[in-house]
Amino acid sequence: MILGALAIVPVIASAQNLRGWRESSFVPTPKGEWTGARLSDGQPDVSGHWSNTIGNHNNLIDPQGPLGADDEAAPTENGRQNARRVKPRSERAPSRISDPPDGQIPLQPWARAKQQEFLKYLNNPIQPEYVEPFARCAPGGPSKSFMWHGYEIRQFPGSVVFLFDSGNRVIYIDGKPHLPTNLKLWNGDSRGHWEGNTLVVDTTNNNSKARLGRSGEFVSENATIAERFIFDPSGDRFTYDATYTDPTVLTRPFTITIPNRRVTDKTPADDWNNLTFPAKHAGNEPIIEAYERVCVEGNGNHGQVAVGSK
């Protein structure tokens, strides 16, 4: 019996932060058997709307903390100074890096220096590479897509499809081989299979152009990612685990862990975790659906950085 969800401590949204779920701690879902509903092809039925529960991609290793020494001075979207009250570290969600134990990405010295450089110029992007690509409507990449708005999972015989707020991703579970290795993609090329309650995914062909956070951490196009989507049989929660291996940038592999929760018709509308609305129909059963997800077509100056520079 898996009751990890009960141990989660919800954080009541403060006046400065009305964006729904911001849990300060969570218990990862253990791998095990799937006892919940199945689709006709035998897959565990995990289709529906989901969202992470700890925060956005602002700071990879401190999801609810400030970003760098000058974060408090960063202008907000409406131009005012950021008055966000930050709780003590012990009351904030832990680093998304669950391994190594220090919660840091094991970057080689040159890569650490580059990450610090990206962070330093995040809000003053005097070179094109300082513009965080997510602000330009680029896809978030395999892991950072789970550090943004709510998203949808649709399952089909042979595939599991993720519809993110920025970009889409197909995980093939039909046993076909990866694309040729020279095709490097924003969201990689994913091949997976189910082991009990866990969707085990091998993600290669990563162009790694998407950073791992606005905090500047990155890997190279030689990175491979072993992902595990571990679903609680209750259908309400899953834990995303992604182990990165990349000798070009890292001194050792590391693992990202992100808790996720199902969005239902009972989830409060917050325009962040929950991007769904009730569908219009004659029946009585609740049906929720999301608007189309487009980005570049309407992109303006968001993410607090200029997006028009080339």
Next chain:
Amino acid sequence: MSSRTLALLAALGLALSIGSAVGRAQTPAAAPGIPRGADGKPDLSGIWQSLSGADYGLEPHLATKDGPPGAGVVEGNVIPYQPAALQQRAKNFAARATADPRTKCFTLGTPRGIYSNEPFQIFQRPRDLTLLFEFGHPVRTINTNGTEHPDGHIDFWLGDSRGQWEGDTLAVDVTDFNGETWLDRVGDYNSDELHLVERWSYLDRNTIRYRATFDDPKVYTKPWTIEVLLYRRLEPNVQIIENYCSTLEYGEHYPVPSTK
């Protein structure tokens, strides 16, 4: 049926029988029936692509420096524009090199994404069809779960699609357009008041007949219809490969600038 059509069909039949005799050594004989889901409805799942060249111009057109000639896909050959709309199309044509949303990597929209040159994949469940387009990698959902268009008007790039099966034909009602998309590379267009009715049906197990009727009181004098065929991509290694076209202009700067 005219004698000319019959002659064409006879010739096609001959060609097909020759083709299948040649091809049988490598591929099994085509199943007699079309693919169907567990619910008995036609299963349109697969990767599809138009060879119509309609994106170069819906109406009949000669070759230009921009693209090949085409006999057109519009029934009656001519899109019935209102006079002012015809002038707007001429402006679009003159500015097409930069004004065509395709050149900005914007979502091609509905129905342009269906008959454009690039492939798209249909994932089908009883409750909906998920259309994943390679160009720009957007997703359009055709809801087939009895839900209706939302109240009011919403400006969607891909419109709001609600479909139902009429026998073996998927009939889709599409509204809530934003009027920002074009219909082809030569400036044909619609407004946000477009009401599109699509009809998807199998011609054979590897070919979809796609028909779409346009009704737009702001732009056209009367409804008009196109028809294109969509071919199933059968290459063993075919896969929709992400084409986040808009990232091409800056992708070189990541993950770290290359040292030159």
